[in-house]
Amino acid sequence: MxxxxxxxxxxxxxxxxxLNAHPNVSTVTRERVEKAIAELGYRRNTAxxxxxxxxxxxxxxxxxxxxxxxxxxxxLGVQQAARDKGYFVSMASLDEVTPAAIQDALEYFMxxxxxxxxxxxxxxxxxxxxxxxxxxxxxxAVGFGVDERLSVAAVNQRMGASLAVxxxxxxxxxxxxxxxxxxxxxxxxxxxxxxxxxxAQAGLPDSVLIRGDWSAESGYRAGLELAAAGNVTAVFxxxxxxxxxxxxxxxxxxxxxxxxxxxxxxDDQPEAAYLVPPLTTVNQGFKELGARCxxxxxxxxxxxxxxxxxxxxxxxxxxxxxxxxxxx
Amino acid sequence: MxxxxxxxxxxxxxxxxxLNAHPNVSTVTRERVEKAIAELGYRRNTAxxxxxxxxxxxxxxxxxxxxxxxxxxxxLGVQQAARDKGYFVSMASLDEVTPAAIQDALEYFMxxxxxxxxxxxxxxxxxxxxxxxxxxxxxxAVGFGVDERLSVAAVNQRMGASLAVxxxxxxxxxxxxxxxxxxxxxxxxxxxxxxxxxxAQAGLPDSVLIRGDWSAESGYRAGLELAAAGNVTAVFxxxxxxxxxxxxxxxxxxxxxxxxxxxxxxDDQPEAAYLVPPLTTVNQGFKELGARCxxxxxxxxxxxxxxxxxxxxxxxxxxxxxxxxxxx
DNA sequence: AAGCTGATTGTTAGCGCTAACGTCGGGGGT
DNA sequence: ACCCCCGACGTTAGCGCTAACAATCAGCTT
Numbered sequence: 001m002x003x004x005x006x007x008x009x010x011x012x013x014x015x016x017x018x019l020n021a022h023p024n025v026s027t028v029t030r031e032r033v034e035k036a037i038a039e040l041g042y043r044r045n046t047a048x049x050x051x052x053x054x055x056x057x058x059x060x061x062x063x064x065x066x067x068x069x070x071x072x073x074x075x076l077g078v079q080q081a082a083r084d085k086g087y088f089v090s091m092a093s094l095d096e097v098t099p100a101a102i103q104d105a106l107e108y109f110m111x112x113x114x115x116x117x118x119x120x121x122x123x124x125x126x127x128x129x130x131x132x133x134x135x136x137x138x139x140x141a142v143g144f145g146v147d148e149r150l151s152v153a154a155v156n157q158r159m160g161a162s163l164a165v166x167x168x169x170x171x172x173x174x175x176x177x178x179x180x181x182x183x184x185x186x187x188x189x190x191x192x193x194x195x196x197x198x199x200a201q202a203g204l205p206d207s208v209l210i211r212g213d214w215s216a217e218s219g220y221r222a223g224l225e226l227a228a229a230g231n232v233t234a235v236f237x238x239x240x241x242x243x244x245x246x247x248x249x250x251x252x253x254x255x256x257x258x259x260x261x262x263x264x265x266x267d268d269q270p271e272a273a274y275l276v277p278p279l280t281t282v283n284q285g286f287k288e289l290g291a292r293c294x295x296x297x298x299x300x301x302x303x304x305x306x307x308x309x310x311x312x313x314x315x316x317x318x319x320x321x322x323x324x325x326x327x328x
Numbered sequence: 329m330x331x332x333x334x335x336x337x338x339x340x341x342x343x344x345x346x347l348n349a350h351p352n353v354s355t356v357t358r359e360r361v362e363k364a365i366a367e368l369g370y371r372r373n374t375a376x377x378x379x380x381x382x383x384x385x386x387x388x389x390x391x392x393x394x395x396x397x398x399x400x401x402x403x404l405g406v407q408q409a410a411r412d413k414g415y416f417v418s419m420a421s422l423d424e425v426t427p428a429a430i431q432d433a434l435e436y437f438m439x440x441x442x443x444x445x446x447x448x449x450x451x452x453x454x455x456x457x458x459x460x461x462x463x464x465x466x467x468x469a470v471g472f473g474v475d476e477r478l479s480v481a482a483v484n485q486r487m488g489a490s491l492a493v494x495x496x497x498x499x500x501x502x503x504x505x506x507x508x509x510x511x512x513x514x515x516x517x518x519x520x521x522x523x524x525x526x527x528a529q530a531g532l533p534d535s536v537l538i539r540g541d542w543s544a545e546s547g548y549r550a551g552l553e554l555a556a557a558g559n560v561t562a563v564f565x566x567x568x569x570x571x572x573x574x575x576x577x578x579x580x581x582x583x584x585x586x587x588x589x590x591x592x593x594x595d596d597q598p599e600a601a602y603l604v605p606p607l608t609t610v611n612q613g614f615k616e617l618g619a620r621c622x623x624x625x626x627x628x629x630x631x632x633x634x635x636x637x638x639x640x641x642x643x644x645x646x647x648x649x650x651x652x653x654x655x656x
Numbered sequence: 657a658a659g660c661t662g663a664t665t666g667t668t669a670g671c672g673c674t675a676a677c678g679t680c681g682g683g684g685g686t
Numbered sequence: 687a688c689c690c691c692c693g694a695c696g697t698t699a700g701c702g703c704t705a706a707c708a709a710t711c712a713g714c715t716t
Contacts, residue, residue, distance in 0.1 A: 338665075338666090339665065339666050339667080340666095341665075341666065341667080342664090342665060342666080345664095345665090351663095352662095352663060352664055352665085353664075353665085354663085354664065354665090357664080357665085376671090378671095379671045379672065379673085380670080380671050381671090382671080
């Protein structure tokens, strides 16, 4: 930095002012300094800066289940948003979602003195752990229910489920099954709830609920089961993978989609549009979610813990796996 | 730190010595200091430490295609190894694998003054970019071919493919198709190569090669195609997803696995063991790969660029989708 | 007993940066 | 003409830590 100052014929402090976009620097000087910086390929030392500003410009992202579409994309969304805002992201991923592992990971982030933490661990267990653990930096949880002790950014899963189910109701379906995700997953529970409420609101009775595990395999099994029973005209699957499995099961069972049975997925994975037939599904907008996350975290970092929540609305994407039920 | 020193009745330097496990500290003093540290919940300031040691204890991990099993798990492996070695990991993921995006991400890491970089971008494009770009910290690339300009940690894909194909050859198969991954993916090319060489070594002619895109869908289509042609008794799929798709296609086509046709996958995803029938596949040992990566990076960080390479040997996992071909 | 050795501890000087304050000069009000 | 003010810089003092050196003392040797 001293070198830059010398080359530009100013003091190191003026260089600092230029770097920090301080107002009281004349245009001439600013340009001279910028030229010197470019010429020397100077980069400011993060450690020294952190030492005096007491901020690391780093946020920690705690994740789990990164092989799943949702968590993986949420991570990417957060990471991109952080980078856009000039933050670095440090990540730690949980092999097992236990209080001890969570504690360890948070301790790791504290060692690094991160400025804030984003938690992407969509399990009830995590929710419980967070209520007990007390951490000294702002923390935003992704995908949890609203809770005054926690700042939360989430996709409105109930609304997403509602969108899917209401779409089927509007088409005239009255028997709408749900293939849900595994227990302990918060999103799975929320989607079940949304499915149930929407049926109730439409004055329809509860329908078949089959437990899956997010995998295409489990969707396939559920599809076979539904095809055999033959008592529904539509299925709402809690993710696209399971919808894919169900589609295949129906095709094997000789059921035509959407003529004989309608299918709605959830996630809008890139493949969804290229399935045969293209899958009607629910888009969650992970980029947006990541951006909201950073926004909340920045707010909490500036103003202290808010306990606020930011909810992203999912969007129904109608493709070709849904239609009105054919006559009985 | 001064507080800890005061509480322990020593100088701040002695506290520093204890923290850095310096030899010349008496046991009594060490214990007193440790007690004081515990009592005050003291954590040493990373920024100040970095400022003087000139190391950030952070490595940057550049990744792409994190929704795929391979890259995602490599990242997890590296991340875990880094944490074990006391390093923090900062990540940046590429939306698109272009020289500009790569350059940007590396620049981002330089701003953060990472101590080293791990690149998990399994594309030919990345390899080309790395040859031109010159970066001032040690860099280890994952999964690339050996190149003296680059330090590389990789799974021996050719061997993995060989293991799979040789297993089929040993069972007596003579017509072994390959469903490969998309172009530009280094691993896909290496597996094709391994398949081809092993056939040649066994004195067998080249067989059917069908291009997939890693998705179950593409494996399914390939499976249908192979079933229709009926000219092979075994299939080696370049990943488990495609093997899964092929299994389904064969089942639809009335081919019994492994009686009528054998299938070998690649990756050993957790689901592989639970498919029906359980899938014979190749395990890549991502944990090990991550550990090797860190080992090489640490070496290069200590001794300057080595251009060495560390190769992890994959392991064939024989389950129930492979058997000797039935008579003609 | 003086001197040397080595183990243990304390003292000092930065690492590179920013915040706070000091300085300087030129323009406007009286 | 005088003063004051304010914008545009420079100077100084740390942020919390570690490396290098200085100091101390016990246990030896000569």
